[in-house]
Amino acid sequence: MNPQNLSLNPTSIRSKFTKTFLRALTRINNRRPPISPSREIYQRYRRVKIAADASMASAVGSRRTWSRAILWKIRNQRRYRALVSRRISTHAMTKRDPRENYGREVGHGSADELRRIVPGGEAMDFCSLLGETAHYIKCLNTQVQVMRSIADLYST
Amino acid sequence: MSSRRSRSGQTGSSRITDDQIADLVSKLQQLIPEIRNRRSDKVSASKVLQETCNYIRSLHREVDDLSDRLSELLASTDTDSAQAAIIRSLLM
Numbered sequence A: 001m002n003p004q005n006l007s008l009n010p011t012s013i014r015s016k017f018t019k020t021f022l023r024a025l026t027r028i029n030n031r032r033p034p035i036s037p038s039r040e041i042y043q044r045y046r047r048v049k050i051a052a053d054a055s056m057a058s059a060v061g062s063r064r065t066w067s068r069a070i071l072w073k074i075r076n077q078r079r080y081r082a083l084v085s086r087r088i089s090t091h092a093m094t095k096r097d098p099r100e101n102y103g104r105e106v107g108h109g110s111a112d113e114l115r116r117i118v119p120g121g122e123a124m125d126f127c128s129l130l131g132e133t134a135h136y137i138k139c140l141n142t143q144v145q146v147m148r149s150i151a152d153l154y155s156t
Numbered sequence B: 001m002s003s004r005r006s007r008s009g010q011t012g013s014s015r016i017t018d019d020q021i022a023d024l025v026s027k028l029q030q031l032i033p034e035i036r037n038r039r040s041d042k043v044s045a046s047k048v049l050q051e052t053c054n055y056i057r058s059l060h061r062e063v064d065d066l067s068d069r070l071s072e073l074l075a076s077t078d079t080d081s082a083q084a085a086i087i088r089s090l091l092m
Helices: A013-029 A039-063 A065-075 A077-091 A108-117 A124-153 B018-031 B045-076 B080-090
Strands: none
Touching: A013 A039, A013 A124, A013 B045, A013 B080, A039 A065, A039 A124, A039 B045, A065 A077, A065 A124, A077 A124, A108 A124, A108 B080, A124 B018, A124 B045
């Protein structure tokens, strides 16, 4: 194992994520249905992916807007879908606070796109969006590294 | 459009300066491999945002691929003994 990827701090995000995710994988694995249709494969992939995102979000906890957004979305799937469709129609009519136009030269097009990609991005002001994005990227990197390590270890 | 710059925000912070934004953008720049390796100070902010979107999307794709791979491996591995090994090597 690559030593620089190891975290010695048991409460670090990486450790919390790893433990939570591994537990979730065990649960997913134990859900053997009596018959295995091909749909089961897709279901399992979906569950693993959701478990990975949820494990990372809960490792970060509620101190970040993006992690809160993910946790809320997962816990409220049905309500979330209704809210998103409503939000899309009202958001277009809401006048943005002019203060958000700071960094006008930055190009609104990509800022809007970033808002869609970062969980919870729609509600943030531009500065918060940048900060949340940086944290989100770091955690995504951790998530990918740990998932890859687990997959490699399962493969041996 | 009338300028609202004189009004202080709900957060109580005074106007957001261009410097603050430039600082945040440069921090983002450091995280993106595409741009970081180019070492150029001339990367525009909108380019940084664009590359950020691309990078996040590629990370999402990696998570998808890894989830796919893991779901297949789950079915065929003896997870209990593998997990003990994983925990040992990842956390200690």
